[in-house]
Every structure is written in C-alpha cells, then in structure tokens.
Amino acid sequence: MEITIFLARFWGWLLLILSLILLVRKKKVVDIQFQLVKDKSFLLFSGEVALMIGLVTVIIHNVWVADWRVVITIFGWISLIKGVMRMGFPEMIQQIIPIFKDKPGLIRSLLVVTLLLGSWLVWMSYSIAV
DSSP states (O other): OHHEEEHHHHHHHHHHHHHHHHTTTTHHHHHHHHHHTOOHHHHHHHHHHHHHHHHHHHHHHHOOSSSSSSHHHHHHHHHHHHHHHHOOOOHHHHHHHGGTTTOOHHHHHHHHHHHHHHHHHHHHHHHHHH
C-alpha cells in the first residue's frame, strides 16, 4: 500500500500544481505550449519524460481493481501512451494539438477536471495513510 500512497501523492500533487498554474496563467502558458508543440525536439524530450513517468508507474503499480487505486494505473498508462505517441508519431501530435487552441472553454473544463482529480488523489492519499 505504501507505493500506492506515494503514487497517489505524486500524481495528485502533479495534477493539482500543473492545473492551477495553467488555470491562473492560462493565456501565457497555453500559448507557449502550443508554440512548443511545433518543435519536434520538444516533442521528443517531453515524450521521453512522459514515457519514463508512465513506465515507472505501470511497472510498479499495474493494479486493475474496482476501487480508487485504478486511477493511478490509468494515469500511468495514459502517460506511457502519450510518451510513445510523442516520440513515435510527432507529426500526428502536431496535427491534433492545434485543434484545442481555438477551444478555450474545452481547455478550461479539462483543467478543472484535472484540478479536481488531483485534489481527490491528494485527499485519498492522506486520508488512507492516517
């Protein structure tokens, strides 16, 4: 259970902090991210990071159960797939990401969901550990 608590805190705080930064500084940060996606070297680097985080999560916590712990596994698999896609198919990512640029409502909604999921994981990790 210790690894589950650690990963819940890791993923929870990561999602919480990133979504708060993006919600508070949305225009500036999102514009920079859309510019960065045009650079294949950035996609390769960010793909490597996502691949490593996802692979570590999946290797040490590939838990498919009908409770809250499965969320950690799903985030691991999403990160792993994201890394593979960014590294293996950067052109496809460069075509998909700009679709979101003209949809600020969708971006804000996704960030709020991410914020709520991160908050929930942090709460679960500390309430279970007590």
